[in-house]
Amino acid sequence: MIVSIDTNSGFCFGVTRAIKAAESELQNGALYCLGDIVHNGQEVARLEMKGLATIDYDDLRTLPSHSRVLLRAHGEPPSTYWIAQQRGIEIIDATCPVVKKLQDRIRACYEQHRNDENLPPQIVIYGQPGHAEVIGLQGQTNNTAIVIENTDQLDRLNFNRPIYLFSQTTKSVEGFQNLVEAINSSIINHKSSIVPEVHDTICRSVANRVKELQAFARANDIVIFVGGAKSSNARVLYKNCVEVNPNTIFISSPDELENFKSKIINHKSTNPDLQVGICGATSTPLWLMEAVRDKIINEQ
Ligand code: SF4
Incomplete structure (x- = not known):
């Protein structure tokens, strides 16, 4: 055999970078991580043995000031930074640069179109509802972005309004392409003339x-x-x-x-x-x- x-x-660049940051920061004293640093129980346990303490949002609100909190590769919504600032918590930001760039793009799109129709822009995120990265992305739009997991959920979109489509970094390219095709078909079926703005933001890594x-x-x-x-x-x-x-x-x-x-x-x-x-x-x-x-x- x-x-x-x-x-x-194995680990992608973003996860490797976050784990390296945790290991390096642990040498400077107590360190908390907001959520599991990686979706792998054994790796979380290994780092917890080294002193990393995993916390949730409730814990974040009660940590003493000057505590040090690492943000993992998935990134966080603006509200997390605001809570940390209010509580005097030091943030060690290990958000993956690819995710950070995506957050910036979504926020820029939201800011650019937020006053277009006296309605929040129809920003659509192809992703898994409730996933940490998606929560961080929705936060860039004041939580107005619509999260779509598959083509069965297209009835949640208004095909007579502009559509700005982005993707969670870890979704499949094929699934994204299917979604784009289904949106284009729905636009035709609704006899609409809009042209969706499609941003393929899937991480090639x-x-x-x-x-x-x-x-x-x-x-x-x-x-x-x-x-x-x-x-x-x-x-x-x-x-x-x-x-x-x-x-x-x-x-x-x-x-x-x-x-x-x-x-x-x-x-x-x-x-x-x-x-x-x-x-x-x-x-x-x-x-x-x-x-x-x-x-x-x-x-x-
Ligand atoms: S964006 Fe890519 S490199 Fe960054 S954490 Fe996600 S999968 Fe990893």
Whole structure:
């Protein structure tokens, strides 16, 4: 049996940068992180062992002044900065520069069009409602942006008003293109003459992974996708693997391999040269994929 790890899997630039910032700032004393620093329980636990304390918005409102709070790669709405300022909290801003740029673009669009029709501009975000990055993006529009997750939700749009479309950075390019096509069809069906302003703001550090990941999944007999249960990027990339290799297993930790042991043994009994590929999301640490690999090798 050959077991290999996908060299293109693992933390993206933004997450790596936020974790480095946390590790460096922890050397200067107590540090809080607003929300999980990454959608991966094991990595959160590793940093908590080093002293990082994960807090929520309620905690933020009660922290003593001069506390130091790290903002993760997903970014935050303006209200978070305002609360911190009111409470005298020091912000260590590890928002990914790609997300920051997107926030700025959405805010600029909102400011430019906020007085156009005596109505908030119809800013549409293709994204997952309630996702931390999306909350940060909505905040740039005074929470007036409409979040659309799929084409079934288009009845929430007014096709006779201008549409400004953006995307959460981790959504799929294909899903975004489908949405654009569906919006254009709806405009025609409504006999409207508007031309939507389309901003493809999907992060290529994620989007470009799909092809490489699918090539890796195809090249292996069994694929073990390691990802956090809370990670939307993990769900998207896992689906991409399943599309090309139905023998793809999703696990969050090496312990969960137990549930699939018989499946791996069955495959091995019919194919002694079985190739097992381990891959993960942008939030999956390399050390976790290595732990999965070691468990498979040690237990075969
Ligand atoms: S996926 Fe892209 S935009 Fe999102 S944190 Fe990673 S590098 Fe930044």
